[in-house]
Amino acid sequence: MVPVIVARDLRKTFKDLVAVDNISFSIEEGEMFGFLGPNGAGKTTTMRMIQCISPVTSGSLEIFGMDVSDHQREIKSLMGVVPQENNLDMDFTVYENLMVYSRYFDIPKEEAEERVEELLDFVQLTDKKDTMTESLSGGMKRRLILARALVNRPRLLILDEPTVGLDPQARHLIWDRLRLLQKNGVTVVLTSHYLDEVEKLCDRLVVMDNGDILVEGSPSNVIEKYVGSGIVEAENDPQLLECLNEREASYEVIGDLVHIYTDDPKQITDYLTMECSITKFSARPATLEDVFLRLTGRRLRE
Numbered sequence: 377m378v379p380v381i382v383a384r385d386l387r388k389t390f391k392d393l394v395a396v397d398n399i400s401f402s403i404e405e406g407e408m409f410g411f412l413g414p415n416g417a418g419k420t421t422t423m424r425m426i427q428c429i430s431p432v433t434s435g436s437l438e439i440f441g442m443d444v445s446d447h448q449r450e451i452k453s454l455m456g457v458v459p460q461e462n463n464l465d466m467d468f469t470v471y472e473n474l475m476v477y478s479r480y481f482d483i484p485k486e487e488a489e490e491r492v493e494e495l496l497d498f499v500q501l502t503d504k505k506d507t508m509t510e511s512l513s514g515g516m517k518r519r520l521i522l523a524r525a526l527v528n529r530p531r532l533l534i535l536d537e538p539t540v541g542l543d544p545q546a547r548h549l550i551w552d553r554l555r556l557l558q559k560n561g562v563t564v565v566l567t568s569h570y571l572d573e574v575e576k577l578c579d580r581l582v583v584m585d586n587g588d589i590l591v592e593g594s595p596s597n598v599i600e601k602y603v604g605s606g607i608v609e610a611e612n613d614p615q616l617l618e619c620l621n622e623r624e625a626s627y628e629v630i631g632d633l634v635h636i637y638t639d640d641p642k643q644i645t646d647y648l649t650m651e652c653s654i655t656k657f658s659a660r661p662a663t664l665e666d667v668f669l670r671l672t673g674r675r676l677r678e
């Protein structure tokens with residue numbers, strides 16, 4: 377596998393604030409890679425350095441073997457970007473938005489027209505071709521931004537919160553398109569607050585907090601490593617906690633509930649029934665959300 381992005385001790389500061397704190401990671405060609413983390417973790421700042429629009433403070437960041445500090449033009453020509461905000465031109469039609477963008481890459485007019493038709497079909501907006509962009513739904517606007525990011529046939533696609541605020545149908549359509557792009561060899565890097573999205577889509581992920589990378593791995597490895605494969609939930613009561621302490625079980629109290637982390641839920645539920653006389657509980661597979669909350673805490677970030 378060839379690395380497409382390699383970051384070594386990558387750091388970004390804004391005056392006294394350390395937004396990205398000496399992180400290192402490597403993303404392989406054809407991977408779908410996710411950046412997770414609470415608000416302010418440093419994800420967007422990392423994406424902006426990858427996009428060559430925010431200079432690196434120190435460390436190194438190479439994309440397709442080129443340093444972001446001195447190969448911006450070449451790197452940008454190989455990359456497509458779906459930014460967090462909808463920055464389409466609202467006074468243009470859907471078609472015009474894509475055609476205007478194609479000029480930035482000096483794509484000859486006829487070729488651009490052909491490509492735009494293809495892309496409209498790809499994101500299912502052909503019937504909206506002549507619609508004014510401002511009258512599109514939120515889901516359609518996101519699809520148009522995705523199409524715009526693909527105008528230059530990028531080998532690397534960066535998406536910052538690609539499905540934020542979308543309904544389930546719109547999210548599924550975007551996921552489906554991303555999988556198709558990946559199948560065609562495009563490396564996809566995304567940030568998301570939707571943990572189910574990252575769990576379903578990504579081959580590997582990192583969880584960031586306070587500018588640092590806390591974990592890295594495939595969703596299933598990360599889940600097994602940090603919470604075990606299953607969770608038994610029971611009502612919080614002192615007798616239960618005493619019983620769990622006696623067994624030295626791994627658990628966490630979350631308000632009125634206790635989460636017991638385990639690779640063998642049956643062993644725990646048998647223990648609760650037989651040794652602790654507790655019969656009200658439920659077992660479920662662990663998710664990335666459990667890992668996230670365990671690692672980054674449950675306090676709401678501003």
Ligand SMILES: Nc1ncnc2c1ncn2[C@@H]1O[C@H](COP(=O)(O)OP(=O)(O)OP(=O)(O)O)[C@@H](O)[C@H]1O
Pocket residue numbers: 390393394395413414415416417418419420421422
């Ligand atoms: N241009 C800037 N000037 C000063 N501080 C900044 C700037 N951009 C980001 N920051 C700060 O850097 C830190 C990391 O922000 P960043 O936007 O990268 O986080 P994030 O993980 O993308 O958060 P979110 O999930 O809310 O998008 C935050 O404390 C933020 O306030």
